[in-house]
Amino acid sequence: xxxxxxxxxxxxxxDQRFITGRGRYTDDINQHGQAHAVFLxxxxxxxxxxxxxxxxxxxxxxxxxxxxxxxxxxxxLGNLVCGWLVKSKDGSPMHMGPHPLLAQEKAxxxxxxxxxxxxETLEQAHDAAExxxxxxxxxxxxxxxxxxxxxxxxxxxxxxxxxAYDWELGDKAAVDAAFGRAAHVTRIDLVNNRxxxxxxxxxxxxxxxxxxxxxxTLHVTSQNPxxxxxxxxxxxxxxxxxKLRVVAPDVGGGFGSKIFIYGEECVVLWxxxxxxxxxxxxTADRSEAFLSDAHGRDHISHAxxxxxxxxxxxxxxxxxxxxxxxxxxxxSSCIPTYLYGTLLAGQYKTxxxxxxxxxxxxxxxxxxxxxxxxxxxxxxxxxxxVDQAAGELGMDPAELRRKNFVPKTAFPYQTPVALxxxxxxxxxxxxxxxxxxxxxxxxxxxxxxxxxxxLRGIGLSCYIEACGLAPSQVVGSLGAGVGLWESAKVRFxxxxxxxxxxGTHSHGQGHETTFAQLVSEKLGIPYEDVEVIHGDTEKTPxxxxxxxxxxxxxxxxxxxxxxxxxxxxxxxxxxxxxEASEADIEFKDGNFTVAGTDRSKSMGEVVFTAYVPHNYxxxxxxxxxxxxxxxxxxxxxxxxxYVCELEIDPxxxxxxxxxxxAVDDFGNVINPMIVxxxxxxxxxxxxGQALLEGAVYDESGQLLTGSYMDYTMPRADDVPSFExxxxxxxxxxxxxxxxxxxxxxxAIGAPAAVINAITNAIGxxxxxxxxxxxxxRALQNxxxxxxxx
Amino acid sequence: xxVSMSVNGKQVSGEAEPRTLLVEFLRYELGLTGTHVGCDTSxxxxxxxxxxxxxxxxxxxxxxxxxxxxxxxxEGMAQGDELHPLQAAFREHHGLQCGFCxxxxxxxxxxxxxxxxxxxxxxxxxxxxxxxxxxxxxxNIVKAILAAADTMRGAARAAE
Numbered sequence: 001x002x003x004x005x006x007x008x009x010x011x012x013x014x015d016q017r018f019i020t021g022r023g024r025y026t027d028d029i030n031q032h033g034q035a036h037a038v039f040l041x042x043x044x045x046x047x048x049x050x051x052x053x054x055x056x057x058x059x060x061x062x063x064x065x066x067x068x069x070x071x072x073x074x075x076x077l078g079n080l081v082c083g084w085l086v087k088s089k090d091g092s093p094m095h096m097g098p099h100p101l102l103a104q105e106k107a108x109x110x111x112x113x114x115x116x117x118x119x120e121t122l123e124q125a126h127d128a129a130e131x132x133x134x135x136x137x138x139x140x141x142x143x144x145x146x147x148x149x150x151x152x153x154x155x156x157x158x159x160x161x162x163x164a165y166d167w168e169l170g171d172k173a174a175v176d177a178a179f180g181r182a183a184h185v186t187r188i189d190l191v192n193n194r195x196x197x198x199x200x201x202x203x204x205x206x207x208x209x210x211x212x213x214x215x216x217t218l219h220v221t222s223q224n225p226x227x228x229x230x231x232x233x234x235x236x237x238x239x240x241x242x243k244l245r246v247v248a249p250d251v252g253g254g255f256g257s258k259i260f261i262y263g264e265e266c267v268v269l270w271x272x273x274x275x276x277x278x279x280x281x282x283t284a285d286r287s288e289a290f291l292s293d294a295h296g297r298d299h300i301s302h303a304x305x306x307x308x309x310x311x312x313x314x315x316x317x318x319x320x321x322x323x324x325x326x327x328x329x330x331x332s333s334c335i336p337t338y339l340y341g342t343l344l345a346g347q348y349k350t351x352x353x354x355x356x357x358x359x360x361x362x363x364x365x366x367x368x369x370x371x372x373x374x375x376x377x378x379x380x381x382x383x384x385x386v387d388q389a390a391g392e393l394g395m396d397p398a399e400l401r402r403k404n405f406v407p408k409t410a411f412p413y414q415t416p417v418a419l420x421x422x423x424x425x426x427x428x429x430x431x432x433x434x435x436x437x438x439x440x441x442x443x444x445x446x447x448x449x450x451x452x453x454x455l456r457g458i459g460l461s462c463y464i465e466a467c468g469l470a471p472s473q474v475v476g477s478l479g480a481g482v483g484l485w486e487s488a489k490v491r492f493x494x495x496x497x498x499x500x501x502x503g504t505h506s507h508g509q510g511h512e513t514t515f516a517q518l519v520s521e522k523l524g525i526p527y528e529d530v531e532v533i534h535g536d537t538e539k540t541p542x543x544x545x546x547x548x549x550x551x552x553x554x555x556x557x558x559x560x561x562x563x564x565x566x567x568x569x570x571x572x573x574x575x576x577x578x579e580a581s582e583a584d585i586e587f588k589d590g591n592f593t594v595a596g597t598d599r600s601k602s603m604g605e606v607v608f609t610a611y612v613p614h615n616y617x618x619x620x621x622x623x624x625x626x627x628x629x630x631x632x633x634x635x636x637x638x639x640x641x642y643v644c645e646l647e648i649d650p651x652x653x654x655x656x657x658x659x660x661x662a663v664d665d666f667g668n669v670i671n672p673m674i675v676x677x678x679x680x681x682x683x684x685x686x687x688g689q690a691l692l693e694g695a696v697y698d699e700s701g702q703l704l705t706g707s708y709m710d711y712t713m714p715r716a717d718d719v720p721s722f723e724x725x726x727x728x729x730x731x732x733x734x735x736x737x738x739x740x741x742x743x744x745x746x747a748i749g750a751p752a753a754v755i756n757a758i759t760n761a762i763g764x765x766x767x768x769x770x771x772x773x774x775x776x777r778a779l780q781n782x783x784x785x786x787x788x789x
Numbered sequence: 790x791x792v793s794m795s796v797n798g799k800q801v802s803g804e805a806e807p808r809t810l811l812v813e814f815l816r817y818e819l820g821l822t823g824t825h826v827g828c829d830t831s832x833x834x835x836x837x838x839x840x841x842x843x844x845x846x847x848x849x850x851x852x853x854x855x856x857x858x859x860x861x862x863x864e865g866m867a868q869g870d871e872l873h874p875l876q877a878a879f880r881e882h883h884g885l886q887c888g889f890c891x892x893x894x895x896x897x898x899x900x901x902x903x904x905x906x907x908x909x910x911x912x913x914x915x916x917x918x919x920x921x922x923x924x925x926x927x928x929n930i931v932k933a934i935l936a937a938a939d940t941m942r943g944a945a946r947a948a949e
Contacts, residue, residue: 011880018888019876021823021863025889028822123806200827200835200923201889252825252889253923286828508887508924677883677929684926708832708921716917716927721910746926 002589005521006737009673012513013532014506023250026204026219031279034206035064037268038125039282040115040132041291042107045141045363045701046153049105049114049134057117057131062124064275066132067267068115069104077101077270080261081235082328083481086165086337089356094165097156097361099327101236101263101270107136108155108326109363110701111291113263118271118280141363141701145300145323148360155326155361162361164324165333169341169417170354178315178352182306186389192377193768194298194323194695195688196711197370199507201252202284203262203293207269211277215243220265222248222535223258223505224545227482229537231261231330238270248535251507255685256369257293258507259547260330264292290706295695296370298323299336299377305350305385311393313404315352318344318381322359322367329368333359338478339374339466339548345415346382347426347462347639348404353416363701369547371685371747372465379463383752384765387460397756398434401462402427408730419466421637423730424665430462433641433663436723442645455648456658457761460641463749467741468553468636468734485631486550487541488558490519490566492624494611496604498523498530503543504555505535508681509743510674511551517670518556518737522563524590524603541627549741552670553636557735561628569624570606576617577601577609636732636740640664642683644753648761653776655691655758657720662749665729667740672726675742679724682746688714689747690754694769712769794855796821797865805852811845812836814852815862823863823892827921834920837893838862844900846919863892866899874944875899875937884933886924894920898934906942910935 004010017023054066080099087093098104103114115132119125140153148162155162179185199221206219216239222228225246233241251258268280284292300321306314322336341355372379386404390397405426406413413421434440442458449456469475472483487503500519506512516530533539543555567587574592575582584595593600609616610624645659662679669675692712696704705711731738751768758775759765766774793802796819803818815821815838824847827835836847839861866873875895878884885891894917901908901916908916913934914927922930 012883014888015880015885018885018891019863019872019879019895020867021821021892023823023888025822025825027826028816030817123808198923199887199889200833200921201825201887202827250888252827253887255923285826286830286833510886673883677886677925680926680928681886681924682926685923707830708828709830713921713923714926715921716914716931717911719927721931722926722928 002520002524002527004527005517006670008517008671010513010517010527010671012510013516014510014512025201025250025252026206026221027283029206029219029249031206031208034279034281035118035120035275036122036125037271037280037282038117038129039113039264040117040129042103042110042112042114044107044136044138045110045143046139047107047136048139049103049107050137051135052115053133054115056133057128060124060128060131062120063117063128064120064278065118065271066115066128067102067271067274069100069102072101073104075270076237078235078237080263081231082330082333084331084334085479085481086167086333087479088166089168094333095159096328097159101266109365110703111365112326116267116271118275143362143364143697143699143701145298145321145360145362148362155363164328164359164361166356166358167337168356171352171416172354174352175315175317175354179306179317182314183309184307184393186305186385186392188385188388189302190381190384191767192297192299192380193689193693195296195370195693196290196695197255197257197293197296198713199253199255199257202286202289203258203264204283205265205268206279206281207272208279209269209273209277216269217245217247218265218269219247219249221251221258222246223254223507223547225505225535225537226503226542227545228261228265232266236266238266245538248505251505254507255371256296256373256547259545260294260368286708287706290711291703292365294329294366294368295325296367297377298367301381303381303385305389307389311395311400311403313348313350316344316350318355320355320357322357323362323364324359325362325364325366327366329366332366332368334480335369335374340378342418343375343378343464343466344382344417346379347406347464349406351416364697371682372744375465375744376748376751379461379748380752383461383463384755387756387759397460398430398439401460402430420634422634422733424637424639425730426462426639429639429663429665430641432725433643433661436663436725437643437645437659437661449647455650455761457648457757458643458645459753459756459760460643461749461753461756462641463745464637464639465744465748466635467549467638467744468632469548469550470635471633472631482544483631484544485629486555486558487543487627487629488555488562489541489625489627490559490562492607494608496525496529496607498525499533500530500559501533501540502555502559503541503545504551505546509546509551509678510671514552514670514674515556515559518559519563522560523566549743552739553732553735553741554630554632556739557632557737558628558630560736561630562626565626565628566624570603572617572620573606573609574601577615632734634734636667636734638664638666638740638742638745640745640749642749642753644757646757646761648758648775650779653772653779655770655775657687659723660720661723662746663725664742664745666726666742667729667732668738669726669729670739675726676724678742679726679746680722682744683722683750684714684719685747686750687719687754690751690768690770692718692769790853792852792856794858794860796860797862807853809852810848811850811852811855812847815847821862821864825889825892827889832921834897835890835893837896837920839896839900844897863896866895874940875934878933878937878940882929882933882936884925884929890920890922894922894930902938902941906938908938
């Protein structure tokens with residue numbers, strides 16, 4: 001038995017460098033001869049660019065180049081792309097407006113890149129940026145999502161309207177029929193508020209073209225360096241793929257926002273060639289991050305649930321308007337469709353579901369995946385709808401849910417919205433959460449709060465997500481432009497030490513630890529002997545990166561398969577050394593043993609033999625290094641129950657979360673400490689969405705929440721200590737490890753629990769973020785003015 | 790212009806413009822990249838260092854204002870191979886994920902524990918108001934700081 005294998009609470013390998021200030025993030029890297037880039041950004045939401053005069057800026061001290069969209073065009077560089085083709089109801093493909101590296105003809109949101117200034121120092125580049133003269137003709141901006149369809153202005157002149165696609169999923173006729181025989185229909189209108197991901201490390205990139213080698217290197221804050229390399233070579237054409245190295249060193253959080261291929265990193269690489277091979281560095285400041293990182297969520301929905309007289313769900317009908325922002329970011333199209341509509345069954349056996357989604361362009365920052373990506377929107381909608389139904393029917397919200405759960409005997413369960421859930425036990429997580437929070441004792445606690453003049457509320461959320469993205473053939477049939485397999489290479493050295501190379505990327509998730517535990521367990525070698533390597537396209541095998549809680553379920557499984565291959569090879573070598581039949585060799589705890597005897601060879605002896613093959617099986621290749629790719633047969637389906645208990649001060653509308661209980665089924669768990677940490681972080685983001693966060697644009701398209709002084713990030717005193725249980729999961733069947741993924745659950749499940757608790761406390765639902773003002777106004781029975789939304 | 794100060798117990802000097810912030814001087818002139826920049830409005834706290842014994846957001850201070858000061862950064866917290874109790878506690882209690890806010894958290898917490906060796910959970914959370922973490926939900930950061938406080942009180946008692 002290895003000591004620090006699967007299931008152990010092993011402390012993290014990566015921590016030593018971070019706690020001593022020796023992490024190596026992109027902005028920590030400085031290269032010889034490095035120049036600095038500053039992007040000039042549009043101050044207007046929508047404007048025609050009549051001309052750009054760069055002459056004064058070019059004459060400023062230290063300026064090496066000032067480049068605009070015209071230069072991009074002249075050099076024949078391509079546009080950024082959205083890699084998932086979504087089709088409208090009528091079968092027509094989505095309308096993708098051109099997304100240039102630097103704005104051409106029009107600027108389409110405040111913060112759109114208009115020019116780049118490269119100078120000897122950052123200060124010189126900043127100074128020169130102020131000397132660039134752009135002649136803008138302001139155009140009417142399209143800002144409000146609910147008015148995007150008839151805004152009187154087109155974000156993309158090439159497209160007939162601001163509608164990018166009008167997508168549907170489900171059997172509309174069956175749903176309509178079911179509504180026709182419903183005893184009760186619950187209706188809800190809700191907003192899923194727009195969020196800014198806000199990884200604490202701002203995006204950064206250093207592009208370097210080496211003229212001697214005709215080779216490009218990009219250091220970039222990326223969750224998926226190989227995807228960066230692919231898009232930058234195949235679509236943007238800034239460098240050929242075999243001559244481009246993309247390195248994502250330590251990355252300070254991503255939450256989706258560093259999946260995407262942005263213009264800035266393409267431009268610094270291209271600019272390095274323009275300034276004759278000087279490395280060119282750009283680091284966003286936080287203001288730029290607010291303006292230009294892809295935002296998340298931003299839906300307006302109407303949903304209806306049909307129930308029979310016993311409270312059984314008959315059908316659900318959902319219409320959603322989704323904001324894409326000014327351009328379609330890398331994966332934007334699939335978020336409000338295949339990562340949203342497909343999740344609308346939730347944990348319930350609702351027999352018929354229909355959903356249609358209209359996705360619109362607006363003159364705001366692009367919107368794409370943010371922690372959970374589509375699944376939080378689905379979960380929030382279902383769980384507030386179900387709660388409201390319980391209220392209308394006078395039923396206990398827990399019991400209404402229980403009545404409609406997919407029973408644990410029904411797996412695999414085919415939903416009416418395309419997914420097949422493999423495993424789960426929703427009653428188990430519900431029961432554990434209710435027990436932990438003492439659901440039955442709530443009335444007494446509420447009475448106690450009332451005596452203190454406080455309004456106490458309790459709220460449930462039974463979420464599900466589809467993770468481990470995902471089967472390539474399935475996503476391909478739905479429009480994905482890439483396969484979503486993952487890769488790994490496991491390499492022994494002579495001395496028995498192991499390098500485990502993964503195509504995924506760790507930016508806080510602790511892969512260096514979890515993957516080392518996995519490899520240690522599979523190969524029966526000490527955890528300390530495994531080094532995990534990731535984030536460099538010239539070291540690791542081609543991988544699709546980290547998002548959608550996929551790293552362990554897909555990348556970890558690829559590592560496991562590579563380990564299995566090593567064990568198989570080891571058996572051949574051991575059989576030879578032990579003069580036994582390969583079929584008689586058993587591998588356990590790092591030893592190859594002839595079954596039923598005490599004759600064995602250790603993994604170390606076998607590895608040494610593979611590299612010093614003096615006495616070796618005929619025809620077998622030397623060496624102990626194996627690669628594997630894994631393309632999963634299905635998504636994984638983490639699910640759980642969250643309960644939030646809170647108190648509201650009616651005098652101020654202030655909400656205080658008293659308890660937050662999270663019971664998750666993540667299948668098997670490799671490192672409970674890391675998994676709990678992932679849940680904590682997700683919960684804080686989910687609570688942030690529910691209570692605090694919201695990106696607000698004014699009517700002219702100016703971002704009003706453009707700094708940490710305006711956009712309310714959850715701080716330590718905004719959240720409670722969490723009660724998290726991840727034990728007793730049902731193992732996934734989509735991989736041999738039985739794991740499901742845990743990175744997004746908290747952000748998916750938490751918002752509905754908080755909002756349902758507020759509704760429970762004050763008797764009416766308020767839109768997210770449920771700020772003290774909104775709650776107070778709701779208590780006064782007045783409407784929040786639109787402008788404050 | 791030339792600026793001189795003591796950083797992590799070593800006398801250093803370097804070039805700074807009048808507009809150069811202390812954090813820029815530390816990162817780009819001295820190469821001490823453990824101190825991070827996460828915002829431009831002095832809100833996130835990733836850049837917290839100690840100046841003359843007190844925690845300071847090094848983005849709110851010009852390098853020239855630190856002339857002659859005693860500055861401690863995250864790189865100066867461990868004594869050789871021996872981690873500061875806060876560093877050890879952050880590792881022990883999984884108080885960090887991506888690591889970007891961690892140096893500021895540790896430096897800020899060190900100042901708290903100097904003035905309040907036995908903080909309550911509530912006091913820790915209030916103190917951390919000026920430090921933003923997006924990964925951990927603060928749960929394990931708070932746990933780590935409370936545990937470090939315990940360790941440091943034990944060490945102080947043992948030394949008496």
